[in-house]
Amino acid sequence: MSKYHLHKIRVRYGETDQMGFVYYGNYSLYLEEARTEMLRSRGFSYKALEESGIWMPVVKLEINYKKPAVYDELIAIKTKIEGNIDRKICFSSEVLNEKEVLLCTAKVHLVFLKHPEGKIVTCPSSIRDLLEVYQ
Amino acid sequence: MSKYHLHKIRVRYGETDQMGFVYYGNYSLYLEEARTEMLRSRGFSYKALEESGIWMPVVKLEINYKKPAVYDELIAIKTKIEGNIDRKICFSSEVLNEKEVLLCTAKVHLVFLKHPEGKIVTCPSSIRDLLEVYQ
């Protein structure tokens, strides 16, 4: 990964399961937080976008789990944007633990949905320009 | 408990934590499901109520944990309504495991909130009448 956004998250107890590892579904929360902070790092608020009438629902999720994350670990999420940003955007992430061991890789694809029309639209150019640095 | 509503829920893997028990916060989901099913048992849909402009936010939660619930267990939630139903309603529950061991007791207090005005209102009498059987 060349230019990526780095975000760190500490694993909560309630995010583990009885296997002693983070539950496979809970990475969705980490990836969401990393995306939001990536946008914020460019002066952009997902919350404000949503209030302006553009929603970004997830249309595709892929996670490859390699090693488990454990309780209280400060995991690092390195995210960049893969491919073009048009009607879709793809956030590609690597999740690493404190020893820099790769825990999982993930791709999350989202669309830009005009609310309340429910119509998929092209990413506003102002956002696209801001995110160029992570492409 | 005299007249109560009974609802059974099977514990999911993702609801446990690394202690090997259901995470203390996840009982909130079980209690919510039990409330909804209690209402449904009287021909009443919380979803329809919300769509009609009455929201029921939780204003108070109390849980006393006695024994842990474990993965794959079919827990039983016995719920009745405690006290009067006016601007508030209190659902009082006992959660038991398959061996009828008491796992926890809980009280959840909710109000009736007119949306979008955001004003607390008295419970509609139609609902109050339906729920009388569980008081």
Next chain:
Amino acid sequence: MSKYHLHKIRVRYGETDQMGFVYYGNYSLYLEEARTEMLRSRGFSYKALEESGIWMPVVKLEINYKKPAVYDELIAIKTKIEGNIDRKICFSSEVLNEKEVLLCTAKVHLVFLKHPEGKIVTCPSSIRDLLEVYQ
């Protein structure tokens, strides 16, 4: 899908997000429950397997979201097993709403992990035989 296992789940309020739909990460819980019930339908308990020293961690998750699931909906999860069962098993699911609209498709890949050795092993033949019906 020819021979599949069908499992129905009602969407909880706490599983939705402020978009008014089920949060993208919460499908992981539905898929887990469907897998467990598929195994149970063949007289097989994932809990017992784990207690016998075989864990099944998820190594890959793919979900394609087509339409959102909403609160209180009784969704149907149709699951079958894709490909061979050897050191890995892939559960392939379709999630539909009450009107039989396809909400999402998902593939969850798991391995058989001998605990506490932490070694990936081949699926016990007893389990493979039981699950053949869903292949």
Next chain:
Amino acid sequence: MSKYHLHKIRVRYGETDQMGFVYYGNYSLYLEEARTEMLRSRGFSYKALEESGIWMPVVKLEINYKKPAVYDELIAIKTKIEGNIDRKICFSSEVLNEKEVLLCTAKVHLVFLKHPEGKIVTCPSSIRDLLEVYQ
């Protein structure tokens, strides 16, 4: 509150529900994180405690919800210890939003459980001394 520990948490999208607010059960995760960070602020790791054979299961939870927390808000959790620390410990918290509006108050009671014996024990004096500052 005189001497308290302050911890800030940003609300995730997946922690809201369709009411547009944080789901009532998800405060359990915030309170857990605040407890852990309070302990860490005194050089104490809950993870290490658990590894040493002392578990701290929650035995009682009380939350009074006053105002809702919303997505992307940076909430502040002020926590202190209420009463004596013996076989039980009670963490008392106030949760405030960015405008310092009180969102909820909570008390979480935990016990010290010797693992694997499953016997409730008195809080180790080393821990009690460390936490005195928050009493």
